[in-house]
Amino acid sequence: MAIKASQNNVLLRPHFKTHRSAKIAEWYREEGITACTVSSVRMAEYFAQAGWNDITIAFPFNRWELDKINELSKRIRLRLILSSLTAAEYLAQTATQKLHIFIEIDAGYPRSGIPASENSEIQACIDVISTNVNLKFDGFLSHFGNTYSSRNQEEITSLWHESLQKLLPLKRLFPGALISVGDTPSCSIIEDFSDVHEIRPGNFVFYDFMQTLIGSCLPEQVGVTVLCPVVAVYKERRQAIIYGGAVHFSKDSVEISGKRLFGWAGTTNDRLTPEYIPGCYVVSLSQEHGVVEFPQNVDMPEEGQILAIMPVHSCLTVSCLNKAYTPEGEEVEMLAVSF
Missing domain, CATH: 3.20.20.10 (Alanine racemase)
Known part of the structure; x- marks a missing residue:
């Protein structure tokens, strides 16, 4: 830029x-x-x-x-x-x-x-x-x-x-x-x-999920992800619950094929670099709960596993969380929201 x-x-x-x-x-x-x-x-x-x-x-x-x-x-x-x-x-x-x-x-x-x-x-x-x-x-x-x-x-x-x-x-x-x-x-x-x-x-x-969909950037150019632990798995409905809800992401959403989505989910490697899974999305958010839906051809995660979530709107997500880390683990302090 x-x-x-x-x-x-x-x-x-x-x-x-x-x-x-x-x-x-x-x-x-x-x-x-x-x-x-x-x-x-x-x-x-x-x-x-x-x-x-x-x-x-x-x-x-x-x-x-x-x-x-x-x-x-x-x-x-x-x-x-x-x-x-x-x-x-x-x-x-x-x-x-x-x-x-x-x-x-x-x-x-x-x-x-x-x-x-x-x-x-x-x-x-x-x-x-x-x-x-x-x-x-x-x-x-x-x-x-x-x-x-x-x-x-x-x-x-x-x-x-x-x-x-x-x-x-x-x-x-x-x-x-x-x-x-x-x-x-x-x-x-x-x-x-x-x-x-x-x-x-x-x-x-940072860019974000929304920007990838409208063509502002490529997915590999997105520089922010939220690491969320899996707290429950429901294989029969191909869904997992993460500790990551509206208080962490906001409720901004995008739409794909008529479905409202709140983030793009994936796994992480040893350096916590996200590997987003095609068709794997956050389909619902409540206050602390996030519901991630997995396609049929993808292995379900285990409880305790960390998922990487590409936020829909990075500006609001950063405002919600107030703190970030580099891939090397260095903490980056941010100004907390105040009124």
């Missing part, structure tokens, strides 16, 4: 919410990356403490955290996103420290942000931002999150171009404004980023 960004002359500002780890963040530094994206003020504080001094909080400005934001911006170059005119008006009245601002644009994924066609509201936001000398308008940020619902690379590519076309008029209307986009499917598939200034993929550091 770093090579691709360099070849396109765009800034790679990876989203660190996937790994939530100061140690893993150092791997990015080794590739020359100096800026990052996070999803909360707490996460920004954590990575600032680890020496990152150019951070974007890619979550709508939360006025209840203004004191923390003002304090953090004394130490680092902090960029916020404003997702409405109301948020811009409030921040313009209350910001007491230097803050860089992105206006969030809805380019077809209707989660948060001002619709790309609402030029008058966008202009009003920029005008309001300019009334406070502490605020600097940098440009526009958008997340093409609808690519995660794609079924193949062609759909990812189509959604990328469709969403980008909604942003390009803003680039022409507001010369000098930066365009920041980011989603792992697009950033994995697209080769030409000449119309944007920075990309913010996060999931690509």
Whole structure:
């Protein structure tokens, strides 16, 4: 990803919410990356403490955290996103420290942000931002999150171009404004980023089961697995129960042949490297229970055996577990979820 960004002359500002780890963040530094994206003020504080001094909080400005934001911006170059005119008006009245601002644009994924066609509201936001000398308008940020619902690379590519076309008029209307986009499917598939200034993929550091199915990566490129002990085996129904449930994986799912699945299961070798079994999936999750279903041509596991589970969504799984290990057994601490 770093090579691709360099070849396109765009800034790679990876989203660190996937790994939530100061140690893993150092791997990015080794590739020359100096800026990052996070999803909360707490996460920004954590990575600032680890020496990152150019951070974007890619979550709508939360006025209840203004004191923390003002304090953090004394130490680092902090960029916020404003997702409405109301948020811009409030921040313009209350910001007491230097803050860089992105206006969030809805380019077809209707989660948060001002619709790309609402030029008058966008202009009003920029005008309001300019009334406070502490605020600097940098440009526009958008997340093409609808690519995660794609079924193949062609759909990812189509959604990328469709969403980008909604942003390009803003680039022409507001010369000098930066365009920041980011989603792992697009950033994995697209080769030409000449119309944007920075990309913010996060999931690509690990990838996951979902990304293999939509074509963002190959199974052998997935860098995270969850090791779960088998606690019960029911050979008559070709199922095993693992200690690995919704509290460990979340309940994100994918669909194959009309069946809802929660992970891809396999065995491990002596170095705990996963070997995923075709057709062997987690078919049900409750709080701590996971139900793994085995195809007919595969030996059933024994109780006490460790199974490797490729999670559907690595970002949420990491948030659930808060700790990881390298294949060599080295522990990797991660920022625990807090509110």
